[in-house]
Amino acid sequence: MNAVAKIDEKVTELDMEAPAQPAAAPPAVAPPVQPAPVPVKKKRRLGRFLLMVALPAALAVGGGYVWVTGGRYQETENANLQQAKVSIASDTAGRIVKVDIFDNQLVKQGDELFAIDPEPYRIALAQADAAVAGARLNVEQLRAAYG
Numbered sequence: 001m002n003a004v005a006k007i008d009e010k011v012t013e014l015d016m017e018a019p020a021q022p023a024a025a026p027p028a029v030a031p032p033v034q035p036a037p038v039p040v041k042k043k044r045r046l047g048r049f050l051l052m053v054a055l056p057a058a059l060a061v062g063g064g065y066v067w068v069t070g071g072r073y074q075e076t077e078n079a080n081l082q083q084a085k086v087s088i089a090s091d092t093a094g095r096i097v098k099v100d101i102f103d104n105q106l107v108k109q110g111d112e113l114f115a116i117d118p119e120p121y122r123i124a125l126a127q128a129d130a131a132v133a134g135a136r137l138n139v140e141q142l143r144a145a146y147g
Contacts, residue, residue, distance in 0.1 A: 088113060094120060 094116035101113050 090114075090116060092116065092121075 096114050097117045098115040099113070100115070101107060101111075107113065
């Protein structure tokens with residue numbers, strides 16, 4: 001221990017006695033710095049890290065994104081929904097003369113959609129009126145005969 005104390009004293013004496021020298025000016029051109037070669041082990045570690053940690057994490061994040069944004073819900077670009085097809089039929093049969101609606105037109109209850117040819121019904125009405133008139137005439141003749 002004695003020797004260590006003597007060395008410390010000499011060092012402090014030398015530090016105190018040494019005159020302060022100005023710092024040396026840096027050289028005008030710095031020597032080119034050579035990049036340190038990358039050890040092969042670091043490349044292997046990086047590859048292992050990517051395969052074992054980063055790749056599964058990226059897959060989990062991607063799967064979560066798909067599940068949250070689009071995996072559970074159906075989306076459409078133009079927001080058209082498939083509508084039910086409605087069959088239209090009239091209470092009476094006949095030939096259609098006029099159609100008053102167009103494809104995809106909004107209709108309400110009571111709107112006239114088409115017109116049926118009335119001529120067969122006029123003929124049937126005239127025949128029924130003639131049959132009624134004939135039956136009335138027959139009744140009048142029977143009353144007159146029994147009368």
